[in-house]
Amino acid sequence: MRANKSRDTRPELAVRRAAHALGLRYRVSVRPVPSLRRTADLVFTRAKVAVFVDGCFWHGCPEHHTVAVTNAGYWAAKVIRNRDRDAETTRLLEEAGWISLRFWEHEDPAMAAEAIRQTVVTARQALKSDNVTSVSQGRLGPTG
Numbered sequence: 001m002r003a004n005k006s007r008d009t010r011p012e013l014a015v016r017r018a019a020h021a022l023g024l025r026y027r028v029s030v031r032p033v034p035s036l037r038r039t040a041d042l043v044f045t046r047a048k049v050a051v052f053v054d055g056c057f058w059h060g061c062p063e064h065h066t067v068a069v070t071n072a073g074y075w076a077a078k079v080i081r082n083r084d085r086d087a088e089t090t091r092l093l094e095e096a097g098w099i100s101l102r103f104w105e106h107e108d109p110a111m112a113a114e115a116i117r118q119t120v121v122t123a124r125q126a127l128k129s130d131n132v133t134s135v136s137q138g139r140l141g142p143t144g
């Protein structure tokens with residue numbers, strides 16, 4: 001079944017493949033927190049790291065989002081809603097003790113995977129040392 005955010009998009013697959021190649025193991029397209037109706041693309045349950053690969057158009061990438069010529073108002077509103085929802089998801093997950101990593105679909109999958117690896121390793125080390133200081137990160141990558 002396909003939700004309105006399609007799973008198994010090509011950029012998402014590329015990030016998954018690159019992360020897998022680094023030895024990372026994760027769950028795919030599941031809810032990090034079952035009670036929250038938000039699905040992440042890669043989920044590291046024990047480390048509590050959720051990864052999202054956002055489509056440039058639907059999530060309003062500053063580099064590639066182009067407003068459709070017809071119905072510009074409709075699309076713009078939809079993108080704004082998506083962005084608000086993304087920010088809310090990050091906040092809700094943070095409150096639940098999760099780290100959210102967000103990447104644009106245009107970002108280099110290998111670099112995204114490396115950033116994921118570092119975050120997961122750090123989160124696991126924090127677990128081991130029983131250090132509750134949370135490592136919080138926002139969107140990585142170039143911002144424009």
Ligand SMILES: [Zn+2]
Binds near residue numbers: 056062063104105106
């Ligand atoms: Zn983009």
